[in-house]
Amino acid sequence: MAAEVYRHAIGTFQSHSYANNVNHKQRLRNNFVRLVNKDSVSSRGARYSSCSNRRSVIRSSASQTSVADPVSLSPSRTPTTDTNKKSNEAALILIRHGESLWNEKNLFTGCVDVPLSKKGIDEAIEAGKRISSIPVDVIFTSALIRAQMTAMLAMTQHRRKKVPIIIHNESEQARQWSQVFSEDTKKQSIPVIASWQLNERMYGELQGLNKQETADRYGKEQVHEWRRSYDTPPPNGESLEMCAERAVAYFRDQIEPQLLSGKNVMIAAHGNSLRSIIMYLDKLTSQEVISLELSTGIPMLYIFKEGRFIRRGSPIGPQEAGVYAYTKRLALYRQKLDEMF
Template sequence: MAGAISHHALAFSQSHWCSAKNSRFGKRTGNARLVYLKGRCGSGSRKLGLMWASSSQSSVMEPTHLPSDGNSSHTPKKSSESALILIWHGESLWNEKNLFPGCIDVPLTPKGVEEAIEAGKRICNIPIDVIYTSSLICAQMTAMLAMMQHRRKKILVITHNESEQAHRWSQIYSEETMKQSIPVITAWQLNERMYGELQGLNKQETVDRFGKEQVHEWRRSYDIPPPNGESLEKCAERAVAYFKDQAHLARPLYTN
């Protein structure tokens, strides 16, 4: 983590995340969710605080103080700590139809748009330096809509590093413009887990066909994947590995 931005917040919008091998993981309730994490940079010990919020309720556990938004009379000293905000995407068109989405790319519903906006209002005073999002449009829409509520009104700019030419052609050559921009980094590693042969199937019809216990095992077991799909374990491995390799770098990606 670059020291100059170490006290600010990182954010990403992701389709799915899993917290531990004991199968405890975030569960949707129909609302975009927020999780606020605060910890030290690098590979050392981490002290984390957690904030969970949806459009219906929120709760906070220590530490309760969010990073300064720059308007406070007290400006915190730069430190090795940073904040990570996890934003779960709003309702997608396939969520609305009760279909298994997996890695199928579908946009948000009007309700999902409202959820993303509400999520943005809840983080509108927290400084954001960089956004990591899955490559799926529902996650990217959530990130864009949420950040439109931010008080600093910075412009989100999607980075393109898929090739040397794409990277070169997407450079920003104005320092002033860079100051008013937030880089958005998309990564397939942050996608929802791949649901295999369940993708596109109606969830209730799948229960009727295979039985409640079998479908529950496919969806909630940590190491048992759906048919020709990806287990939560494998999904967690790629997402966590991505953050270990990339997210801790958290620095402006545009240079003169």
């Protein structure tokens, strides 16, 4: 259920990443404003870009900044490549990584590359069980090990038993070098694309500090603002707004075209990079997103249909009938799996 996923904050959170660009804040802001002001969208080549939202969990007052337009895709963004499947419907699975060693210790993590804890490994496996009958054609992860391990561990549970293979996607040449030439191998594998744009937001000077001790020192309100406000960055770190500028740009440029071509996509990423993407998918306002909390290791399913994202909550288990009722394609896939395995 979606409600599970939208937990309210109180203690253990973390992740983030991507280090450098904090000093480009002004430039990012400018990009963002441009994007919010619409024309937006293509940020290919730009390091960051925007986000937007949907209503769901919480209502916002009309005066709140609603970060952008509803997520409907203009025909101009229809991809010209990769469209072997011709469909205007696809599944999108989002998973926040399982608990990391620093989540366990209640430390600000950000872009520090911390692995999963034992509990996090179990969560990733459990997440895999929940989505084991949902087709996955391509996986996107951040560049951080906790997200990558979560994706791989989850896929060990998939009934189709395809093998995830890493694809380098950053340039035409890299794509060519990563090509798999055997059709049989292609069918039996799932491309995995890792990118820094999906990394956790950079927590700056807070990284490595204990969250409770930081709240004791600077006050609960201040720390809550650093952690959850939309546009207040932690000292020398990224605000959610800044994180959204690169994560949502990446989503729009690299992931939406896959969905448009009918591919089912899984994204394994982080609390805040996913919050910014959900803000965009669900059209949350900058006020609404403050209360959006993601549990570790809980997959969330969206159906992308006719240019819109429809949130379907979190599949409870592989047998959950409801998930497969969402679309004919999912139901057929499931039926085929049942016949095969």
